[in-house]
Amino acid sequence: MEKYSEKLLEKKLRERCKDYGALALKFTSSTYTGLPDRLILLPDRTVLWVEVKTTGQKLSPEQATRKKMLERRGHTVYVVDDLDSLALVLVEVKEYAMRYRETQYLGGRRG
Numbered sequence: 001m002e003k004y005s006e007k008l009l010e011k012k013l014r015e016r017c018k019d020y021g022a023l024a025l026k027f028t029s030s031t032y033t034g035l036p037d038r039l040i041l042l043p044d045r046t047v048l049w050v051e052v053k054t055t056g057q058k059l060s061p062e063q064a065t066r067k068k069m070l071e072r073r074g075h076t077v078y079v080v081d082d083l084d085s086l087a088l089v090l091v092e093v094k095e096y097a098m099r100y101r102e103t104q105y106l107g108g109r110r111g
Contacts, residue, residue: 001082003055006037009080010052013038016090020097024050034062036070036077040093044100050089053081 010024017024017040027039027049036051049070051063059067059079067077078089 001055004082006052006054006057009082009086010038012083012086013040013050013052013080013089017093020090020093021100022093022097032066034060034066036063036067040089042093042096042100044096044103046096047075048089048092049075049077051077051079053079055082057081 014024021043023041025039025041027035027037029035036049038050038052040048040050042048049067051059051067053059067079070077076092078085080086080089
């Protein structure tokens with residue numbers, strides 16, 4: 001298996017999200033440790049959380065706890081550590097972006 005650095009995967013994530021009209025913001029919290037690295041803001045107000053790791057690295061116990069905490073509250077949390085897991089996130093980002101564009105085209109704005 002080819003090894004990909006966290007930096008490279010984050011760069012690809014940012015670039016592709018931008019292509020789809022989404023923002024992949026670097027996220028840090030002053031009150032909670034272990035939260036995912038990236039907050040993806042999609043055009044339709046959907047939020048995805050992404051923890052990016054170098055290939056083969058695992059979540060720390062604290063990160064795993066925070067991931068479960070967010071998921072219990074209805075949030076989607078991805079862990080990206082290779083091109084396949086990155087592709088899964090980007091498929092969802094693209095689908096959300098396409099649905100948003102369709103609703104805008106049809107005049108069905110949300111909120």
